[in-house]
Amino acid sequence: MDLILQQTVNALALGGTYALLALGLAVVFSIMGLINFAHGELMTIAGYVLMYCGLAGIPFAVSVPLAVLAPMLAAMAMERVAFRPVRNASGATMLVTSFAVAMILQVLFQNLISARSQPVILPDALSQSVTIGGLIIGVNKLFAILATIVMLIALELFMKKQKHGIAMRAAAEDFAIARLMGIRANTVISAAFALSGLLAGVAAVLWVSQRASVDPLMGFTPVLKAFIAAILGGLGSLRGAVAGGFVLGFIEVFLAAFLPSAWQEFREPIGLSLVVLILILRPNGLIPAATLQAQKV
Amino acid sequence: MSPLLKLEGFKLRYGAVEAVRGIDLEIGTGEIVALLGANGAGKSSTMNGIAGLAPVTEGKVYFDGNDITELPSEEIPISGLTLAPEGRRVFGTLTVDDNLRMGAYAVRDNTSIDASRQHVFDLFPILAERHNQYAGTLSGGQQQMLAIGRALMCNPRLLLLDEPSLGLAPRIVEQVFDLISTLRDQGVTIFLVEQNVAGALEIADRAYMMASGQIIREGSAAAMRASDDMSAAYLGEH
Ligand SMILES: Nc1ncnc2c1ncn2[C@@H]1O[C@H](COP(=O)(O)OP(=O)(O)OP(=O)(O)O)[C@@H](O)[C@H]1O
Ligand SMILES: [Mg+2]
Numbered sequence: 121m122d123l124i125l126q127q128t129v130n131a132l133a134l135g136g137t138y139a140l141l142a143l144g145l146a147v148v149f150s151i152m153g154l155i156n157f158a159h160g161e162l163m164t165i166a167g168y169v170l171m172y173c174g175l176a177g178i179p180f181a182v183s184v185p186l187a188v189l190a191p192m193l194a195a196m197a198m199e200r201v202a203f204r205p206v207r208n209a210s211g212a213t214m215l216v217t218s219f220a221v222a223m224i225l226q227v228l229f230q231n232l233i234s235a236r237s238q239p240v241i242l243p244d245a246l247s248q249s250v251t252i253g254g255l256i257i258g259v260n261k262l263f264a265i266l267a268t269i270v271m272l273i274a275l276e277l278f279m280k281k282q283k284h285g286i287a288m289r290a291a292a293e294d295f296a297i298a299r300l301m302g303i304r305a306n307t308v309i310s311a312a313f314a315l316s317g318l319l320a321g322v323a324a325v326l327w328v329s330q331r332a333s334v335d336p337l338m339g340f341t342p343v344l345k346a347f348i349a350a351i352l353g354g355l356g357s358l359r360g361a362v363a364g365g366f367v368l369g370f371i372e373v374f375l376a377a378f379l380p381s382a383w384q385e386f387r388e389p390i391g392l393s394l395v396v397l398i399l400i401l402r403p404n405g406l407i408p409a410a411t412l413q414a415q416k417v
Numbered sequence: 418m419s420p421l422l423k424l425e426g427f428k429l430r431y432g433a434v435e436a437v438r439g440i441d442l443e444i445g446t447g448e449i450v451a452l453l454g455a456n457g458a459g460k461s462s463t464m465n466g467i468a469g470l471a472p473v474t475e476g477k478v479y480f481d482g483n484d485i486t487e488l489p490s491e492e493i494p495i496s497g498l499t500l501a502p503e504g505r506r507v508f509g510t511l512t513v514d515d516n517l518r519m520g521a522y523a524v525r526d527n528t529s530i531d532a533s534r535q536h537v538f539d540l541f542p543i544l545a546e547r548h549n550q551y552a553g554t555l556s557g558g559q560q561q562m563l564a565i566g567r568a569l570m571c572n573p574r575l576l577l578l579d580e581p582s583l584g585l586a587p588r589i590v591e592q593v594f595d596l597i598s599t600l601r602d603q604g605v606t607i608f609l610v611e612q613n614v615a616g617a618l619e620i621a622d623r624a625y626m627m628a629s630g631q632i633i634r635e636g637s638a639a640a641m642r643a644s645d646d647m648s649a650a651y652l653g654e655h
Pocket of ligand 1: 435
């Protein structure tokens with residue numbers, strides 16, 4: 121029983137990180153039909169900001185906001201430079217563009233920073249643990265779960281109550297009509313990228329706090345997982361992205377914990393098979409987007 | 418007095434399809450003008466071209482004396498012109514309130530937004546009752562009311578309505594036509610596309626008749642009502 125609870129905490133921490141990443145992908149996809157594979161590099165940027173801040177002795181309370189701000193700005197720059205020119209192109213063109221952006225950034229990290237993994241100095245508190253009701257929980261896990269909850273609530277309030285959040289949902293549903301209301305295409309797309317950068321930044325802080333290192337390919341695996349989570353939840357659906365992220369987190373953590381050791385090497389394919397099974401039962405994902413076709417500008 | 422809206426040599430093409438082949442028209446402040454014609458005549462294309470939903474291929478659109486031909490659709494509501502497009506196109510995943518809020522997106526002044534919202538609720542009490550409901554769950558007629566209400570939220574001086582009565586029960590259609598007259602009395606100029614010719618000509622001052630992307634007739638609504646080539650244009654025999 122304790123083991124299950126313990127693993128549930130782990131699954132919530134990992135799933136929450138996937139959920140934040142999947143949300144970032146979904147926000148952009150819902151508005152412009154782009155699957156941004158360079159989302160992972162936004163994470164990596166945040167990771168390097170944490171690394172340099174650690175080296176410079178900047179306190180964590182300052183380096184975290186910086187690590188979140190940097191990918192926001194990077195995402196907006198990415199949109200302006202790389203994605204705006206292909207905004208009206210096909211989904212395939214945009215996808216290839218995002219691969220190109222990802223690769224260019226990876227090469228830049230490798231050549232300007234280091235091809236190897238770099239340690240990130242983190243506050244000692246993160247590696248300690250607390251005992252809650254008999255459970256020993258790592259502070260970094262607790263931090264991840266709390267940060268995820270705060271982010272999800274903040275995002276929900278923004279999307280439901282804020283004029284600009286509502287405009288984003290309107291644009292995701294019918295971009296042409298949203299523009300007819302005076303919602304500017306450039307503004308709403310730029311805001312979607314900023315939001316995805318923010319989510320990638322928070323996810324990166326959580327990811328790095330579990331691993332204390334950063335390398336040029338750091339973002340690749342989590343964003344691939346987030347992509348799977350987004351599809352699992354229903355591509356373009358924000359609630360789906362959250363649900364998909366948590367489900368994937370639970371699948372991975374529980375397989376790692378309870379699969380017989382002889383089977384452990386097949387953990388990933390077994391996990392993916394479960395995802396495929398869910399998609400066979402629910403082809404449009406757990407919580408499909410209300411408008412399946414993403415309207416383009 | 419110069420016209421509120423003026424089209425000059427207005428052409429609109431989708432690839433090889435010439436939807437509008439060079440039309441001229443004028444709408445004066447305070448008028449209700451109907452745009453009539455058979456399916457595929459180019460009425461919606463004209464409306465969409467004016468509002469910036471579709472790019473104008475050639476010619477000019479002047480609103481209140483200003484050339485708005487190249488203005489992107491997102492700039493147009495600020496100038497006081499808006500379109501309630503064909504097929505309602507309310508935001509189904511947003512509540513009634515939020516649809517109205519988006520209609521007023523270009524408006525900065527909050528007291529004016531509250532006033533417009535109250536005005537819409539006075540016109541359509543059912544929307545006030547359903548203000549928290551998702552627009553996608555409204556009936557077709559209610560969605561049409563919302564589409565018109567949303568358009569009114571930016572305090573337009575010129576309101577383009579593309580088939581506001583489409584798919585509505587006769588009783589509701591009558592309400593919509595009454596509403597259009599009311600709006601005009603409140604100072605909104607109306608440019609209206611309608612399939613319901615009789616209803617449209619009853620409230621309109623003037624009308625244009627389109628066929629195959631061209632204007633084939635224009636005149637006072639009274640003269641149009643009396644003429645007998647109306648049905649010909651509707652059957653596409655031009
Ligand atoms: N997006 C588009 N792409 C290509 N052709 C189009 C497009 N929209 C309209 N057309 C064509 O342009 C012509 C005019 O269409 P339009 O929608 O303006 O007609 P309409 O007068 O509004 O007809 P209806 O009464 O059926 O609404 C039609 O032949 C139509 O097929
Ligand atoms: Mg039409």
